[in-house]
Amino acid sequence: MVRNRQLLLQAATATFAELGTEASMGEIAHRAGLAKGTVFRHFASKDDLIAAIMLQMLDRLIGTAERLDEKEDAAAALADFMASGVEALVADRTFCAVIGQPSLENSGVRDAISRLCDVAETLTARAREQGAIRSEITGTDVVLLLAGIHQTAAPLLTAQPQAWRRYLELALDGLRVTNARTLPHPPHALHPTDAPN
Amino acid sequence: MVRNRQLLLQAATATFAELGTEASMGEIAHRAGLAKGTVFRHFASKDDLIAAIMLQMLDRLIGTAERLDEKEDAAAALADFMASGVEALVADRTFCAVIGQPSLENSGVRDAISRLCDVAETLTARAREQGAIRSEITGTDVVLLLAGIHQTAAPLLTAQPQAWRRYLELALDGLRVTNARTLPHPPHALHPTDAPN
Amino acid sequence: MVRNRQLLLQAATATFAELGTEASMGEIAHRAGLAKGTVFRHFASKDDLIAAIMLQMLDRLIGTAERLDEKEDAAAALADFMASGVEALVADRTFCAVIGQPSLENSGVRDAISRLCDVAETLTARAREQGAIRSEITGTDVVLLLAGIHQTAAPLLTAQPQAWRRYLELALDGLRVTNARTLPHPPHALHPTDAPN
Amino acid sequence: MVRNRQLLLQAATATFAELGTEASMGEIAHRAGLAKGTVFRHFASKDDLIAAIMLQMLDRLIGTAERLDEKEDAAAALADFMASGVEALVADRTFCAVIGQPSLENSGVRDAISRLCDVAETLTARAREQGAIRSEITGTDVVLLLAGIHQTAAPLLTAQPQAWRRYLELALDGLRVTNARTLPHPPHALHPTDAPN
DNA sequence: GATGAATGAGTTTTCATTCAT
DNA sequence: GATGAATGAAAACTCATTCAT
Numbered sequence: 001m002v003r004n005r006q007l008l009l010q011a012a013t014a015t016f017a018e019l020g021t022e023a024s025m026g027e028i029a030h031r032a033g034l035a036k037g038t039v040f041r042h043f044a045s046k047d048d049l050i051a052a053i054m055l056q057m058l059d060r061l062i063g064t065a066e067r068l069d070e071k072e073d074a075a076a077a078l079a080d081f082m083a084s085g086v087e088a089l090v091a092d093r094t095f096c097a098v099i100g101q102p103s104l105e106n107s108g109v110r111d112a113i114s115r116l117c118d119v120a121e122t123l124t125a126r127a128r129e130q131g132a133i134r135s136e137i138t139g140t141d142v143v144l145l146l147a148g149i150h151q152t153a154a155p156l157l158t159a160q161p162q163a164w165r166r167y168l169e170l171a172l173d174g175l176r177v178t179n180a181r182t183l184p185h186p187p188h189a190l191h192p193t194d195a196p197n
Numbered sequence: 198m199v200r201n202r203q204l205l206l207q208a209a210t211a212t213f214a215e216l217g218t219e220a221s222m223g224e225i226a227h228r229a230g231l232a233k234g235t236v237f238r239h240f241a242s243k244d245d246l247i248a249a250i251m252l253q254m255l256d257r258l259i260g261t262a263e264r265l266d267e268k269e270d271a272a273a274a275l276a277d278f279m280a281s282g283v284e285a286l287v288a289d290r291t292f293c294a295v296i297g298q299p300s301l302e303n304s305g306v307r308d309a310i311s312r313l314c315d316v317a318e319t320l321t322a323r324a325r326e327q328g329a330i331r332s333e334i335t336g337t338d339v340v341l342l343l344a345g346i347h348q349t350a351a352p353l354l355t356a357q358p359q360a361w362r363r364y365l366e367l368a369l370d371g372l373r374v375t376n377a378r379t380l381p382h383p384p385h386a387l388h389p390t391d392a393p394n
Numbered sequence: 395m396v397r398n399r400q401l402l403l404q405a406a407t408a409t410f411a412e413l414g415t416e417a418s419m420g421e422i423a424h425r426a427g428l429a430k431g432t433v434f435r436h437f438a439s440k441d442d443l444i445a446a447i448m449l450q451m452l453d454r455l456i457g458t459a460e461r462l463d464e465k466e467d468a469a470a471a472l473a474d475f476m477a478s479g480v481e482a483l484v485a486d487r488t489f490c491a492v493i494g495q496p497s498l499e500n501s502g503v504r505d506a507i508s509r510l511c512d513v514a515e516t517l518t519a520r521a522r523e524q525g526a527i528r529s530e531i532t533g534t535d536v537v538l539l540l541a542g543i544h545q546t547a548a549p550l551l552t553a554q555p556q557a558w559r560r561y562l563e564l565a566l567d568g569l570r571v572t573n574a575r576t577l578p579h580p581p582h583a584l585h586p587t588d589a590p591n
Numbered sequence: 592m593v594r595n596r597q598l599l600l601q602a603a604t605a606t607f608a609e610l611g612t613e614a615s616m617g618e619i620a621h622r623a624g625l626a627k628g629t630v631f632r633h634f635a636s637k638d639d640l641i642a643a644i645m646l647q648m649l650d651r652l653i654g655t656a657e658r659l660d661e662k663e664d665a666a667a668a669l670a671d672f673m674a675s676g677v678e679a680l681v682a683d684r685t686f687c688a689v690i691g692q693p694s695l696e697n698s699g700v701r702d703a704i705s706r707l708c709d710v711a712e713t714l715t716a717r718a719r720e721q722g723a724i725r726s727e728i729t730g731t732d733v734v735l736l737l738a739g740i741h742q743t744a745a746p747l748l749t750a751q752p753q754a755w756r757r758y759l760e761l762a763l764d765g766l767r768v769t770n771a772r773t774l775p776h777p778p779h780a781l782h783p784t785d786a787p788n
Numbered sequence: 789g790a791t792g793a794a795t796g797a798g799t800t801t802t803c804a805t806t807c808a809t
Numbered sequence: 810g811a812t813g814a815a816t817g818a819a820a821a822c823t824c825a826t827t828c829a830t
Contacts, residue, residue, distance in 0.1 A: 001814065022219065024799060035816045040801065042814095141363075144349045148364065152345025156385055166338075166382035167345065174371030185363035188353055198789075221824060232791045234828085243825065395810075416613070418803060429812045431807085440804065535757075542743025542758065546735045550779055560732075560776035561739065568765030579757035582747055592793065615820060626795045631822065633793095 005042050007032045013053055017093045021050065051106040057088055058112035065119035075132035078123050079172055082146060086164050089150035090157065114191055117143050133175045138187040145171055202239050204229045210250050214289045218247065248303040254285055255309035262316035272329035275320050275339070276369055282343035283361050287354065307388055314340050314387060330372045335384040342368055399436050401426045407447050411486045415444065445500040451482055452506035459513035469526035472517050472536070473566055479540035480558050484551065504585055511537050511584060527569045532581040539565055596633050598623045604644055608684045612641065642697040648679055649703035656710035666723035669714050670763055673737060677755050680741035681748065705782055708734050724766045729778040736762055 011032035015023045025046055029036045043049035064084045071077040121139025128135050149171055153164035208229035212220045222243055226233045240246040261281045268274040318336025325332050346368055350361035405426035409417045419440055423430045437443035458478045462471040515533025522529050543565055547558035602623035606614045616637055620627045634640035655675045662668040712730025719726050740762055744755035 004814080025801085026799080036800090037802085037817065038815055041816095044801095046800070141367075144352060144364070147351075148345045148347075148349025150345075151348035152341045154344075155341060155387055160382070160385050163382050163385060166380045166384070167341070169378075169380050169382075170338075170371045171368070172371075173374045173377045174367045174369075176377075177370045177374060180370045180373075181366075183363045183366050185357070185360050187363070188357050188360060190352055201790090222826085223824070233824095233826090234791055234793095235789085237826065238789070398811090419805085420803070430803095430805090431812055431814095432810085434805065435810070535761075538743045538746060538758070541745075542739045542741075545742035546739025548738075549735060549781055554776070554779050557776050557779065560774045560778070561735070563772075563774050564732075564765040565762070566765075567768045567771045568761045568763075570771075571764045571768060574764045574767075575760075577757045577760050579751070579754050579760075581757070582751050582754060584746055595793080616822085617820075627821090628796065628823085629794055632795095635822095637821070 004032070004034060004038060008034065008039060008042055008049075009053060009056060012049055013092050016050070016053065017091065020093065025049075047106065051109050053092070054106075054109050055112055057092060058109070058116055061085055061088055062112070062116050062119055065116070065123060069119065069122055069126075074123065074126035074130045075176075078127045078133070078142070081120065081123055082142065082149070082168060082172070083165075085143075085146035086149045086168055089146060090153070090161070090164055093154075110191055113143075117190060131178070134178060134180070134183075136183055136187065137175055140190055141187055143190070201229075201231060201235060204231065205236060205239055205246075206250060206253060209246055210253075210289055213247070213250065217290060222246075244303070248306050250289070251303075251306050252309055254289060255306070255313055258282055258285055259309070259313050259316055262313070262320060266316065266320055266323075271320065271323035271327045272373075275324045275330070278317065278320055279339065279343060279346070279365060279369070280362075282340075283346050283365055286343060286347035287350075287358070287361055310340070311388055328375070331375060331377070331380075333380055333384065334372055337387055338384055340387070398426075398428060398432060401428065402433060402436055402443075403447060403450060406443055407450075407486055410444070410447065414487060419443075441500070445503050447486070448500075448503050449506055451486060452503070452510055455479055455482055456506070456510050456513055459510070459517060463513065463517055463520075468517065468520035468524045469570075472521045472527070475514065475517055476536065476540060476543070476562060476566070477559075479537075480543050480562055483540060483544035484547075484555070484558055507537070508585055525572070528572060528574070528577075530577055530581065531569055534584055535581055537584070595623070595625060595629060599625065599630060599633055599640075600644060600647060603640055604683050607641070607644065608682065611684065616640075638697065642700050644683070645700050646703055648683060649700070649707055652676055652679055653703070653707050653710055656707070656714060660710065660713055660717075665714065665717035665721045666767075669718045669724070669733070672711070672714055673733065673740070673759060673763070674756075676734075676737035677740045677759055680737060681744070681752070681755055684745075701782055704734075708781060722769070725769060725771070725774075727774055727778065728766055731781055732778055734781070 008028065012028045015028045015031055019027070025039050026036055028049075029039045032039075039049070043052060061084065065081050068077040068081050068084075071080075117140045119139070120142045124133070124137060124139045124142050127133045128137065149164055149167045152167040153160075156163040205225065209225045212225045212228055216224070222236050223233055225246075226236045229236075236246070240249060258281065262278050265274040265278050265281075268277075314337045316336070317339045321330070321334060321336045321339050324330045325334065346361055346364045349364040350357075353360040402422065406422045409422045409425055413421070419433050420430055422443075423433045426433075433443070437446060455478065459475050462475050462478075465471040465474075511534045513533070514536045518527070518531060518533045518536050521527045522531065543558055543561045546561040547554075550557040599619065603619045606619045606622055610618070616630050617627055619640075620630045623630075630640070634643060652675065656672050659668040659672050659675075662671075708731045710730070711733045715724070715728060715730045715733050718724045719728065740755055740758045743758040744751075747754040
């Protein structure tokens with residue numbers, strides 16, 4: 001049933017957020033009020049479940065980016081995008097843990113990350129053109145920063161759930177600096193095999 | 198034997214850096230050229246071993262900070278400290294993974310983090326007073342940023358091991374901005390439960 | 395539906411032949427183009443399904459024996475019967491695997507095996523009387539030899555699908571010897587618990 | 592400890608003989624009076640355990656063959672070898688179940704089977720030369736017959752543990768026939784990739 | 789002190805079987 | 810009658826931890 005799938009995704013998201021990816025499938029089943037076997041009926045393996053959660057979040061974030069791209073003010077759109085992104089990570093540690101592991105060789109997730117970088121680049125390009133941010137910043141930079149900002153605030157998560165706003169603003173201030181030296185390392189794509197440009 | 202303890206710490210650091218915290222005690226023992234039982238003679242549990250590694254790294258970092266505090270140029274000292282810190286994280290994923298988990302209820306590590314925040318605050322205060330960075334930035338902010346910058350570059354780690362330099366510079370640029378709005382969330386200590394001083 | 399039953403028996407026969415008795419009910423349902431639940435509507439349990447397949451094969455073999463019994467030449471009839479029997483086993487490993495397990499306490503199968511031994515005995519008796527085979531050989535011996543001959547050639551099954559013919563002939567040569575010593579162990583019925591007749 | 596290894600091999604042999612290869616590692620551990628983990632300390636996987644059992648039996652059988660080869664009377668030596676072989680199978684069904692599964696891609700076992708065929712061929716060759724058996728029979732035929740004879744008697748195993756002697760004699764009588772037609776299918780090696788001859 | 793064999797709880801995953809639709 | 814979602818009892822295998830030698 002489609003409702004059980006939702007139940008499982010919710011339970012898994014919450015469980016992974018709380019215990020990390022090492023949380024057991026049994027725990028997730030229990031929290032969803034279902035039997036172990038049912039988890040495997042919906043997601044063939046633990047990796048599949050993790051991938052599904054990440055895809056869900058990535059798709060949401062891509063949608064947000066596309067909606068924000070219709071805004072006139074590119075700088076505000078970019079800031080809103082980053083706020084949405086960090087907030088999504090705060091609600092679900094899984095994303096962060098897995099985005100750094102290239103071992104998750106899930107093509108669906110890889111593709112979604114590429115798409116996310118693409119829409120981020122669209123937003124970023126407009127902000128660059130409007131002179132709102134440094135000219136050297138790419139969409140991939142912006143996506144990478146999401147996880148970085150989240151991580152910065154993560155140790156405070158329980159005591160200060162909104163602390164990420166402080167570090168997001170700090171990062172935005174860094175992006176907005178226009179009279180600074182060129183950054184010391186060139187930008188790079190996350191999955192450079194995607195397309196030769 | 199005190200030499201075995203060193204062997205184990207080295208092997209464990211390398212193993213955790215490579216395989217993450219899920220690496221088994223057996224693997225660590227093997228890499229140290231010792232038997233499993235010996236690991237438990239030196240470290241009562243896996244968590245203890247992890248804590249010892251973190252302590253080692255934190256102590257090194259505290260030492261670095263203290264040495265840098267003797268420098269005249271506070272801004273340069275702070276930048277060097279952050280570079281050392283991020284580099285240490287890059288060399289050892291364990292730190293990052295654990296710092297966000299308040300579940301590591303190890304008082305030794307908590308104390309060391311507090312001390313690190315203290316020396317970082319000393320460095321930061323001088324930079325603030327010299328007008329080199331925003332007046333609202335605290336030592337804790339700086340410590341938190343270490344993990345954040347590392348995480349930002351983490352997905353590129355294999356392909357671009359030096360990418361963290363790009364994001365460190367970006368963060369420093371954010372810190373150096375002086376004409377920006379006040380940050381939206383107040384600063385906070387990492388372990389506010391410590392005795393109030 | 396009676397047609398679904400046929401579909402299932404065919405699919406199960408093929409599946410067990412290919413994958414052995416460990417093949418899953420789901421796989422069988424899938425190959426039959428039906429749902430798992432339907433398998434259980436037709437066969438109360440996996441053991442029941444296996445028993446049904448064996449019954450089918452045994453019935454076919456009994457029919458063959460009855461038809462061959464009308465032949466004049468008893469020796470040829472017996473040889474043909476054995477060839478049919480071994481060929482049936484070669485086409486379906488299940489039979490062989492299960493015949494040796496007294497754990498399959500299925501009375502239908504036991505009865506069918508008894509009937510098979512009976513018709514085999516009819517054929518064998520005529521061959522004995524015609525002096526074509528040793529006088530001490532029983533129908534049960536002949537039935538047991540079917541599985542034995544199949545097993546002899548089984549390791550070559552993939553590379554040499556017809557190898558059983560070699561060992562069938564060898565066995566027949568053994569049966570035809572008339573000047574040999576009496577066999578060292580007396581003949582026995584397969585299911586001596588059957589009503590004494 | 593070496594004694595536990597023996598305990599496990601014994602328990603596993605008995606368990607597999609009784610329940611077939613589907614018997615669980617847990618059951619084996621239990622029968623050996625050891626914990627589950629201990630089984631895996633001695634045998635890395637279930638397949639490894641099965642392979643170890645088969646190797647043990649094959650090595651014993653090879654030894655027997657070599658000893659018998661010193662006998663003057665080649666026919667008697669061959670008969671003794673076959674009796675030993677069938678008896679070994681009767682004591683351990685595992686061998687039979689696995690010899691037919693080329694899926695057990697264990698090179699150690701494959702090599703041992705080859706060696707067994709080689710010594711069997713040595714025995715067989717002498718019997719052939721002494722005119723005691725048909726000239727077309729190979730060592731591989733003899734090895735294959737071991738499992739076949741065992742299988743023939745298998746259904747009687749509980750009621751008549753010695754019934755295999757009846758079918759062994761029958762097979763020997765087949766081998767001894769010298770005035771029979773040539774067998775219909777040529778002989779073949781079990782692992783023809785071993786050496787081109 | 790060091791060893792490594794033994795332990796057993798815990799993990800992912802499979803699958804026969806049941807049952808509401 | 811048919812379906813396939815749900816179940817939960819195994820199964821193979823891992824690993825932190827203990828302890829006799």
